[in-house]
Amino acid sequence: MPSTIATHRHLLDVAGLNWAELSSYITTADAARRILSSPTGRVDALKGVNVTTLFYESSTRTRISFESAAKALGANVNSVAVASSSVGKGESLVDTVKTLRALGSNVIVLRHERAGAPWFAARVFDGSLLNAGDGWHAHPTQALLDLSVLVRHIGAKDGTLKGRRVAIIGDLLHSRVARSNLHTLRAAGAQVQLAGPAALTRGFAALAEQRDGITLCSSLAEALDGADAVMALRIQRERLDGGEVSSFEAYRQEWGIDEERIAAHAARGCVVLHPGPMNEGVEIHPDLADGPRSLTLEQVAEGIPIRMAAIWKALRGDAALSAPAAPNAPASRKANA
Amino acid sequence: MSRPRAERTLLKDHWVVDPASRRAGVATVEVHSGKIARLEWRDGIVEARRTFNEGAEPGQKDPTKMILPALVDLHAHFRQPGAGASEDVASGEAAAAHGGYGAVALMPNSEPAADHPALLRELVRSNSPLGLTLMPIAAATLGRAGVALSPMAELAAAGAVAFSDDGSPIADPSLFRNALISAGALGLPLIEHCEDPALTAGGEAADGLISMSLGLKPWPAAGEISAVVRNIALLREALHDEPRARLHLTHLSTATALDAVRAARAEGLPITCDVTPHHIALTDAWIAGDRRWAWEFSDRRPAELNPTADAFDTNLRVCPPLRNAADAAACRAALRDGTASAIATDHAPHSREKKEVEFGLAANGIAGIETSLSVALAAHAAGELPLSLLVAALTTGPAAVLGRPELARGLTIGGAANLLVVDRAANWTVNRGTLVGRSANTPLLGRKLPGTVLLTLINGEVAWQATMSS
Numbered sequence: 001m002p003s004t005i006a007t008h009r010h011l012l013d014v015a016g017l018n019w020a021e022l023s024s025y026i027t028t029a030d031a032a033r034r035i036l037s038s039p040t041g042r043v044d045a046l047k048g049v050n051v052t053t054l055f056y057e058s059s060t061r062t063r064i065s066f067e068s069a070a071k072a073l074g075a076n077v078n079s080v081a082v083a084s085s086s087v088g089k090g091e092s093l094v095d096t097v098k099t100l101r102a103l104g105s106n107v108i109v110l111r112h113e114r115a116g117a118p119w120f121a122a123r124v125f126d127g128s129l130l131n132a133g134d135g136w137h138a139h140p141t142q143a144l145l146d147l148s149v150l151v152r153h154i155g156a157k158d159g160t161l162k163g164r165r166v167a168i169i170g171d172l173l174h175s176r177v178a179r180s181n182l183h184t185l186r187a188a189g190a191q192v193q194l195a196g197p198a199a200l201t202r203g204f205a206a207l208a209e210q211r212d213g214i215t216l217c218s219s220l221a222e223a224l225d226g227a228d229a230v231m232a233l234r235i236q237r238e239r240l241d242g243g244e245v246s247s248f249e250a251y252r253q254e255w256g257i258d259e260e261r262i263a264a265h266a267a268r269g270c271v272v273l274h275p276g277p278m279n280e281g282v283e284i285h286p287d288l289a290d291g292p293r294s295l296t297l298e299q300v301a302e303g304i305p306i307r308m309a310a311i312w313k314a315l316r317g318d319a320a321l322s323a324p325a326a327p328n329a330p331a332s333r334k335a336n337a
Numbered sequence: 338m339s340r341p342r343a344e345r346t347l348l349k350d351h352w353v354v355d356p357a358s359r360r361a362g363v364a365t366v367e368v369h370s371g372k373i374a375r376l377e378w379r380d381g382i383v384e385a386r387r388t389f390n391e392g393a394e395p396g397q398k399d400p401t402k403m404i405l406p407a408l409v410d411l412h413a414h415f416r417q418p419g420a421g422a423s424e425d426v427a428s429g430e431a432a433a434a435h436g437g438y439g440a441v442a443l444m445p446n447s448e449p450a451a452d453h454p455a456l457l458r459e460l461v462r463s464n465s466p467l468g469l470t471l472m473p474i475a476a477a478t479l480g481r482a483g484v485a486l487s488p489m490a491e492l493a494a495a496g497a498v499a500f501s502d503d504g505s506p507i508a509d510p511s512l513f514r515n516a517l518i519s520a521g522a523l524g525l526p527l528i529e530h531c532e533d534p535a536l537t538a539g540g541e542a543a544d545g546l547i548s549m550s551l552g553l554k555p556w557p558a559a560g561e562i563s564a565v566v567r568n569i570a571l572l573r574e575a576l577h578d579e580p581r582a583r584l585h586l587t588h589l590s591t592a593t594a595l596d597a598v599r600a601a602r603a604e605g606l607p608i609t610c611d612v613t614p615h616h617i618a619l620t621d622a623w624i625a626g627d628r629r630w631a632w633e634f635s636d637r638r639p640a641e642l643n644p645t646a647d648a649f650d651t652n653l654r655v656c657p658p659l660r661n662a663a664d665a666a667a668c669r670a671a672l673r674d675g676t677a678s679a680i681a682t683d684h685a686p687h688s689r690e691k692k693e694v695e696f697g698l699a700a701n702g703i704a705g706i707e708t709s710l711s712v713a714l715a716a717h718a719a720g721e722l723p724l725s726l727l728v729a730a731l732t733t734g735p736a737a738v739l740g741r742p743e744l745a746r747g748l749t750i751g752g753a754a755n756l757l758v759v760d761r762a763a764n765w766t767v768n769r770g771t772l773v774g775r776s777a778n779t780p781l782l783g784r785k786l787p788g789t790v791l792l793t794l795i796n797g798e799v800a801w802q803a804t805m806s807s
Contacts, residue, residue: 012644012646013644015550015643016645092690112695114696114698115552115649116551116696119649120649120651120693120694120696124693135697136552136554137551137552138552202555203545203546203548203549203555204549206545206546207546207549207642
């Protein structure tokens with residue numbers, strides 16, 4: 001087995017992490033949630049630590065939840081937004097990372113439009129690098145928060161997703177969320193049923209063949225069959241230009257999920273996820289998105305504790321993250337005890 | 338720069354493989370005044386007892402130090418003029434000598450492109466402190482822009498050994514056909530990099546399991562295959578107008594494209610092709626961090642899909658991209674059955690600035706001229722390439738593609754002493770310190786390779802000599 005990429009220094013990927021490693025993020029997120037619900041909503045555990053968010057792609061929920069997470073742990077937060085158009089022209093990624101290090105960054109949270117950029121950045125950074133999404137490739141914290149939400153709602157008695165079926169529907173080709181979820185869901189023991197337009201599931205048939213527990217289905221009904229959870233992926237407007245999808249309406253008719261389709265095929269109590277932002281009325285019906293099955297807002301809220309766990313574990317490894325036990329107790333010492 | 342003049346060099350009892358004369362065996366070679374003064378086969382020549390192909394394989398008790406004719410490279414970039422930070426003729430030549438090469442054809446991808454006779458003359462004149470034969474391949478079209486043919490006759494007179502727009506395939510089919518005809522009329526081959534940019538634009542890694550797992554933009558095999566098939570069709574037609582037209586396809590990487598060349602050769606078309614060391618020995622799984630040789634993958638141990646800490650090494654970004662183990666096997670099979678007649682390095686040095694960027698933004702290319710023989714020997718050690726064929730693919734094969742057998746006359750008494758000594762049992766580690774060229778953009782950094790080149794002689798003079806400490 002090659003060396004793992006989620007060392008306790010970086011979080012580059014969830015691929016290769018086993019269930020024990022994944023569930024330790026969930027456990028740490030539980031502790032983080034207790035901090036968030038404490039009177040102050042924060043601890044000083046990472047006082048003096050500088051966390052920088054470096055985003056080469058626009059993002060709302062990921063960046064803000066990382067920044068909230070860092071603040072709730074007592075870290076200082078800086079934010080660098082880079083217009084993607086300047087990539088390759090102005091300061092290179094390697095120079096930017098070195099500069100941030102020289103300015104005292106201990107943690108860089110990187111969102112980049114190119115697959116593999118976090119690996120490259122991590123090689124020139126002696127702090128901790130957290131991947132907040134790299135191109136089509138990976139979105140580790142999204143997969144972790146999806147896993148945390150799913151375990152809470154459809155988890156088996158042992159806390160895993162053994163025996164559960166999760167459907168992922170839509171544009172798999174361009175989706176880092178789908179790629180990372182494949183790893184976490186399989187490691188948690190779930191069966192994964194994939195489906196989407198043929199041009200947007202390119203390569204996934206071979207991938208499914210290669211790996212146990214993953215099926216590429218030929219229709220929405222087949223993918224929804226017996227599903228305990230359904231994850232709809234965003235369909236982007238540029239897919240229309242590339243001819244991968246003929247129209248949003250055609251997409252909705254074949255691949256859009258709504259209550260009727262879920263009720264007809266999925267398991268009772270099937271829950272619905274979406275990484276956002278949603279095209280309501282295209283990949284997901286508005287009533288479903290806002291209805292009782294929907295966990296979409298819970299996914300957003302889960303972002304903060306999971307990202308607290310990601311930052312904490314990158315810096316402190318397996319040390320327990322503790323909520324403030326009593327007023328005036330130095331949280332950072334406690335946390336390291 | 339003064340070089341040690343080896344008045345007399347005695348190489349006693351080495352394993353000698355000479356494809357030009359189809360002889361192999363244990364021999365003693367003595368070099369005197371730049372020529373081979375003595376060549377004595379210990380047991381008589383192998384030809385007498387076995388075929389060359391079997392006879393070239395050394396036995397357990399045979400010496401591990403081998404003498405081979407100096408190697409010939411069909412495809413290298415020495416970046417002069419234009420990119421001296423990556424390589425220049427002097428550093429490229431030194432790197433080539435370290436790799437065991439005695440003759441190197443230089444692609445015209447310089448800045449400006451080698452499309453002007455004066456530029457070629459300059460390049461030929463800058464030959465060459467170490468005495469290697471450096472042969473300019475001239476641009477097929479002006480500025481390699483694919484709009485108008487270059488002044489081919491003048492370029493040929495100035496020393497061009499072939500024409501190519503390497504890296505910028507000639508998109509216009511009529512222009513391509515005319516290039517074949519014009520080059521053919523001058524008795525020179527057209528060398529084509531087969532790629533349809535409409536299919537490959539933005540491609541980061543070969544379309545397949547690895548690119549899909551790593552989220553890298555796919556470079557489909559059809560991007561090579563369609564160009565190969567088109568070019569074969571155009572060659573067939575060009576021959577009606579110019580029977581001397583010759584087409585050489587460089588760095589083919591897909592099984593299907595090689596099949597197309599195999600069929601075209603069976604049809605009798607004057608077409609040849611080469612494969613690179615990296616396409617025969619590496620796979621796209623290296624991008625995920627898997628570091629096995631291409632022949633070490635199997636159904637039981639398929640490519641590792643989860644990226645390791647070593648993943649996304651930009652030294653693996655190359656065009657055409659590294660492919661899966663089956664395509665790499667097809668490249669080796671093409672060498673074995675003669676479909677591919679040469680191993681060409683596509684030595685493409687790049688400065689750090691061009692590689693220390695995101696994977697998809699990194700310049701394409703691997704600096705390979707110093708490691709090609711070792712990589713080929715690794716394939717040999719694994720039983721993947723017979724030694725006779727390996728040496729031919731690095732000497733007589735490429736010389737024949739250029740129509741210049743004199744580049745690989747081999748080892749004959751009274752002939753020029755252009756040879757190398759390599760110890761196939763001596764490993765060396767590829768790193769910044771052991772590489773001689775100006776750029777170290779190779780994915781083999783840190784890897785131990787078989788086959789240390791101990792000595793390269795060009796006209797009897799030392800172009801490369803290993804220090805004894807290693």
